[in-house]
Amino acid sequence: MTYGTLSLTLIFIFIPFLLSKSLKLSLEKDITIATVRSVIQLLAIGYVLHFIFGTDNYVYILLMILLMITVATLNARKKGVGIPGITWKIAITLLTVELVTQGVLLGLGIVPATAQYIIPISGMMIGNAMVLSVLFLNRFRAELEANENEIELILSLGGTPKQAVHRHLMSAIKASMIPTIEAQKTIGLVQLPGMMSGQIIGGADPIQAVQFQILIIFALLTCATLASVILGFLVYPTLFNERMQRIAVLRK
Amino acid sequence: MNLEPAIAIHDLCFTAKDRTILHNLNGVFYKGKITTLVGPSGAGKTTLLKICNGLLAPSSGDILIDRQPIEEYEPTSLRRKVGIALQSAPILRCSVHENLALPRTLQGKQLTEEEAAAVLENVQLDSSFLHREAEELSGGQKQRLSIARTLINQSDILLLDEITSALDPSSAKEIEELILKINRKYGVTIIWITHNLQQARRVSDFTWILQNGKLLASGNASILENSEIPAVQQFLNGGAQ
Numbered sequence: 001m002t003y004g005t006l007s008l009t010l011i012f013i014f015i016p017f018l019l020s021k022s023l024k025l026s027l028e029k030d031i032t033i034a035t036v037r038s039v040i041q042l043l044a045i046g047y048v049l050h051f052i053f054g055t056d057n058y059v060y061i062l063l064m065i066l067l068m069i070t071v072a073t074l075n076a077r078k079k080g081v082g083i084p085g086i087t088w089k090i091a092i093t094l095l096t097v098e099l100v101t102q103g104v105l106l107g108l109g110i111v112p113a114t115a116q117y118i119i120p121i122s123g124m125m126i127g128n129a130m131v132l133s134v135l136f137l138n139r140f141r142a143e144l145e146a147n148e149n150e151i152e153l154i155l156s157l158g159g160t161p162k163q164a165v166h167r168h169l170m171s172a173i174k175a176s177m178i179p180t181i182e183a184q185k186t187i188g189l190v191q192l193p194g195m196m197s198g199q200i201i202g203g204a205d206p207i208q209a210v211q212f213q214i215l216i217i218f219a220l221l222t223c224a225t226l227a228s229v230i231l232g233f234l235v236y237p238t239l240f241n242e243r244m245q246r247i248a249v250l251r252k
Numbered sequence: 253m254n255l256e257p258a259i260a261i262h263d264l265c266f267t268a269k270d271r272t273i274l275h276n277l278n279g280v281f282y283k284g285k286i287t288t289l290v291g292p293s294g295a296g297k298t299t300l301l302k303i304c305n306g307l308l309a310p311s312s313g314d315i316l317i318d319r320q321p322i323e324e325y326e327p328t329s330l331r332r333k334v335g336i337a338l339q340s341a342p343i344l345r346c347s348v349h350e351n352l353a354l355p356r357t358l359q360g361k362q363l364t365e366e367e368a369a370a371v372l373e374n375v376q377l378d379s380s381f382l383h384r385e386a387e388e389l390s391g392g393q394k395q396r397l398s399i400a401r402t403l404i405n406q407s408d409i410l411l412l413d414e415i416t417s418a419l420d421p422s423s424a425k426e427i428e429e430l431i432l433k434i435n436r437k438y439g440v441t442i443i444w445i446t447h448n449l450q451q452a453r454r455v456s457d458f459t460w461i462l463q464n465g466k467l468l469a470s471g472n473a474s475i476l477e478n479s480e481i482p483a484v485q486q487f488l489n490g491g492a493q
Contacts, residue, residue: 149342156305156341158332158405159358244327245309 072130129227143168180224264313291462335407
């Protein structure tokens with residue numbers, strides 16, 4: 001595909017832009033920023049990946065993964081304002097997800113240990129874990145706000161912080177995992193996943209593309225579970241002090 | 253009269269979000285006695301109870317429970333020793349029995365049907381309520397259930413936050429009698445927030461009048477009849493708020 005042909009796809013930007021303007025949605029600025037950022041970021045990452053794939057040096061692979069974790073952490077932490085140490089909690093969550101998924105995939109020789117496999121799969125795992133972290137923090141905040149009196153009741157009767165938030169923590173973990181599970185149920189029937197579609201368009205054998213997609217969706221399920229469970233159990237104790245008193249609330 | 257302190261408060265202050273809610277409170281709640289806390293909304297009464305139950309930490313000052321600093325108690329033991337029935341305490345979406353058993357469940361213990369029925373009877377609810385969904389109860393019945401649930405921990409000190417506010421006068425009177433019975437029979441120390449001055453006059457051994465986080469006056473119930481302090485006179489003449 002030439003850049004000239006690619007530029008024709010800007011039509012897909014003009015449609016929401018014009019609709020936003022005519023319906024006074026005031027999203028024109030956001031659409032413009034998102035468009036410019038996505039083009040610059042994707043072109044930049046294209047050249048970076050081209051360079052890393054060329055060298056296949058593990059130091060560059062590691063730096064790339066650390067960059068992904070850092071950016072994902074800085075993005076997700078905005079939803080955790082007010083929680084002590086939220087940056088480190090998200091970073092530890094994303095790092096654990098990455099270590100576990102890559103540990104299984106590389107350790108069992110499921111995928112070759114090359115940049116071409118490690119970086120895209122890491123991107124999908126870390127990106128998914130970031131979205132899960134945001135979903136979890138949003139839901140947990142809503143649960144805590146809606147059930148403040150119940151949490152106070154349990155504490156006042158001699159319950160521990162864990163007992164006070166347990167039901168709401170489980171509810172938030174479950175709610176944040178549901179989109180991943182639901183998407184998995186309809187995969188291939190409703191939508192063809194981006195990675196699989198990309199491989200097929202790129203000329204790969206559809207069966208091989210499907211095999212890789214199965215690998216990815218299985219790994220994403222572990223990723224979703226680990227992200228919400230680890231973050232949940234790292235976050236809830238810091239909402240209380242050593243006297244079992246509430247010290248922080250999650251804010252939007 | 254030999255009066256032992258159950259809770260002693262020294263220079264207690266509480267500040268939240270740059271707003272001072274309690275200013276240098278000093279005083280004693282006596283063991284085995286009923287002390288009512290009266291005063292307008294926003295006087296800091298509920299905050300004071302929450303501090304005594306350990307739900308909130310004072311910004312400064314000391315609290316002694318049975319002559320022992322509050323911070324030396326393990327938090328869960330403190331909250332069982334100093335029970336609280338908050339006006340905002342919700343009824344959980346489960347059966348009346350499960351609601352009642354909550355304090356025991358939190359300790360990994362069970363509440364038998366016989367025990368539950370006995371506690372319900374104390375708050376004038378018969379055992380047929382045990383297996384009903386708590387959400388289906390009327391406002392007054394929910395309030396009785398909330399009080400009964402607090403009684404399960406058999407606390408030495410009971411903090412009551414407007415527990416009869418949702419009840420009709422005759423039900424309120426029955427709850428008053430129950431609290432008086434618990435106080436007289438088991439020697440439980442009661443600290444009771446009420447906006448009803450008539451009720452305060454009926455039940456108080458002692459009373460504290462709070463306004464804007466300050467203790468305007470404290471003493472036996474006679475201060476609710478007459479006081480030489482102009483601010484107290486003004487509050488009493490203003491009636492219940």
